[in-house]
Structure formats: C-alpha cells, structure tokens
Amino acid sequence: MIKINAKYCKSCGYCIRFCPKKILEMGTERNRRGHFYPVVTDPDKCISCGICASMCPDAAIELPAKEGA
Amino acid sequence: MAEYKRSQLLADSPSGYCPGCLHGLATKLIAEVIDELGQADNSLNVISVGCSALNILYWGGDFLSVAHGRAPAAATGIKRVNPERLVFAYQGDGDLAAIGLAEIMSAANRGENFTVIFANNQTYGMTGGQMAPTTLIGQKTTTTVYGRDPATTGYPLKMCELISTLEAPRFVARYALNSPKGVSDARKGIKKAFQMQLDGKGFTFIELLTNCPTNWKMTPLQTFDYMNSNTIPYFKPGVYKDTEANG
Ligand SMILES: Cc1ncc(C[n+]2csc(CCOP(=O)(O)OP(=O)(O)O)c2C)c(N)n1
Ligand code: SF4
Ligand code: SF4
Ligand code: SF4
Ligand SMILES: [Mg+2]
Numbered sequence: 001m002i003k004i005n006a007k008y009c010k011s012c013g014y015c016i017r018f019c020p021k022k023i024l025e026m027g028t029e030r031n032r033r034g035h036f037y038p039v040v041t042d043p044d045k046c047i048s049c050g051i052c053a054s055m056c057p058d059a060a061i062e063l064p065a066k067e068g069a
Numbered sequence: 070m071a072e073y074k075r076s077q078l079l080a081d082s083p084s085g086y087c088p089g090c091l092h093g094l095a096t097k098l099i100a101e102v103i104d105e106l107g108q109a110d111n112s113l114n115v116i117s118v119g120c121s122a123l124n125i126l127y128w129g130g131d132f133l134s135v136a137h138g139r140a141p142a143a144a145t146g147i148k149r150v151n152p153e154r155l156v157f158a159y160q161g162d163g164d165l166a167a168i169g170l171a172e173i174m175s176a177a178n179r180g181e182n183f184t185v186i187f188a189n190n191q192t193y194g195m196t197g198g199q200m201a202p203t204t205l206i207g208q209k210t211t212t213t214v215y216g217r218d219p220a221t222t223g224y225p226l227k228m229c230e231l232i233s234t235l236e237a238p239r240f241v242a243r244y245a246l247n248s249p250k251g252v253s254d255a256r257k258g259i260k261k262a263f264q265m266q267l268d269g270k271g272f273t274f275i276e277l278l279t280n281c282p283t284n285w286k287m288t289p290l291q292t293f294d295y296m297n298s299n300t301i302p303y304f305k306p307g308v309y310k311d312t313e314a315n316g
Binding site: 010011012018033050053054060061064 | 072073074075076079083084086087088089090091092093094097248249252253288289290293
C-alpha cells in the first residue's frame, strides 16, 4: 500500500488520473500550504504498481517495501 | 514493483515549482537515476537560468548555478578538470535553444563527456510566458498574442534532430513526461546517458517534453491532453542517435 506524504502535494491530480485501479480521489482536507491532497478510497484494491508514485511531480507518494519481502 | 522512496537528493520541503509542473517530475527522475547508479555523492548538477533555477533551493546534491545559456560551457570546464564526476546540465528551452544555442551546439560538436538534460516546455516560464524558439506554430504566448506565425518568427526548433546530425554526440533522445510510459522510457534514457558518460563515451543529450500550466493558462491535467494533441505530434519522442545500438 502506498503512503501519501501530504506536505509535498500540490493537488495536480496526476496520480488520480493514472491509477489503473481508480482507487485515488482528491480528499477534502488541505495541507499546510492549502492544497487538497488525494486519499485512497479502497486500500485493498491497491496492486502496488507504483504508477501514482512515478507520475507525482512532487515526490509525495512512496511505496513501502512489501512486508516480509 | 520494488519499494519507491523519495530521493535524498531532493530537499525535505516542497519544491518551488507550480502545481503539476513537469520540471518537478524531471528533477525527481534525475535524482532517482543518480541514486540507482550510486552516484549521489559524485554527481554535479549545472543549473541553468529559468524555472530550473528553483532547483537551487530543492536539489540536495552538489550544484553550480551559471549564467543564462552557458551551462554547457561551465559543464565543459568542470568535467575536464573532474573527469570522474557525473556532470549534467539541466536547461530549459529558452536557456538552451535561444540565448545558449551557441554553447549547446559547440559542446555537442566537441563531444564533451557530460550529459545535457533539456526541459522543453515551449515557453519562457520564469519570465511570464514569452515565445521560445520551441513555441509551437499557432501557440499563444505573451509575445505571440495571436499565435506563433512562422512568417515572422520561423519554426519551432527541433533540438534532438539538430544535434543528432553532428558527428560527436553518442546518445540523443526525446521523451514526453505526460504518461507513465513516457516517464518510464525517460528514466531508462537518462540512466543510459549517465552510464555512457561514466564509461567515458562522450556527449549525451536527453530532451524531456514538459509543460508550464501557469503560463499555458491550463490546469495540470489539461496540459497533459494539450501535449498529446499538440506537442508530441510535432516533437516526436524517440531515440535520434545511439552509437551503442548495434542490431
Ligand atoms: C542574460 C539574461 N538575459 C535574460 C534573462 C531573463 N530570463 C530569465 S529566465 C529566461 C527564460 C527562461 O526560459 P526557459 O529556459 O525556457 O526556462 P523555463 O522557465 O521555461 O523552464 C529569461 C529570458 C536573464 N536572466 N539573463
Ligand atoms: S500503487 Fe497503483 S494501484 Fe495502488 S494507488 Fe498507486 S496507482 Fe493505484
Ligand atoms: S501526483 Fe503528487 S502532487 Fe499531484 S495530486 Fe498526486 S500526490 Fe499530489
Ligand atoms: S512558471 Fe511554468 S515552468 Fe515555471 S514552475 Fe511554474 S509551471 Fe513550471
Ligand atoms: Mg521553457
């Protein structure tokens, strides 16, 4: 499962557009700079493909190593 | 996919780039490739003038900030006295294709052993969205308010095509950063160029098609669609020269 570091996010929406599972959507909370940041709607559906992380211009998304891996 | 982490070559604070600016994605990709190659402490970023200069506060590795258009000249000196260093110039299209056209062509023609990463967003972003040599025909900017007209301003300069006609360059390629495939290809291209430099092969040139949501007056996602229908058909992604490719 991905981790979204809200403090770097600028609300561009790229991660949301390219998630193949369509499980990201813009949240209703803002970070300290006033940007809305995405939330994962259905964590169980995440396939850890990393596309959201690779498309983020602000390096706000991390993909932690799989447990036990 | 393996774990994906924020590179230590990026500051622990938000970048100065506007929301959705692909300078951010380009900078991140470069940082990740340098990490993969284990070159974080051996790399040197020659930062140009333009929004790329926002990296002065964002780039966590060694860098030099140089005069407008002169990054290839500065990189030449640095690399010649520090041949073991991974040296790259990061330049915008105004910087590289307008004021710095002589420096890039000369450095490429000499076959200097460093890498140029060229962020082509088809405008002068930093100064408020004027026409660049790469501005598309018909594109509206603050200095081409009715759209760029080739009768008075010529045609958008294709830097990969130009540089690949020279004898010395070893790897010349263009990638578009508005899709996962483009980003993944760009990552491989940057890695290949850096590896060729580390192996002493000579001049490598990577053009990245980027955007400027602020001056294009579009949302970040609108710029991606615009790039698909306008930028990519004119500036065709692909490998223009690769002296390592044999069959
Ligand atoms: C010698 C000199 N001339 C002009 C300028 C003004 N200037 C600053 S940035 C820039 C253009 C930058 O455009 P580009 O390289 O495309 O970078 P972008 O901001 O689009 O990434 C200009 C003309 C300057 N700083 N120095
Ligand atoms: S890792 Fe893949 S599936 Fe999971 S949220 Fe990101 S893009 Fe979607
Ligand atoms: S791609 Fe990055 S900056 Fe853009 S909305 Fe997603 S997390 Fe935020
Ligand atoms: S002005 Fe344009 S190029 Fe500069 S940071 Fe903003 S979006 Fe990026
Ligand atoms: Mg530009």
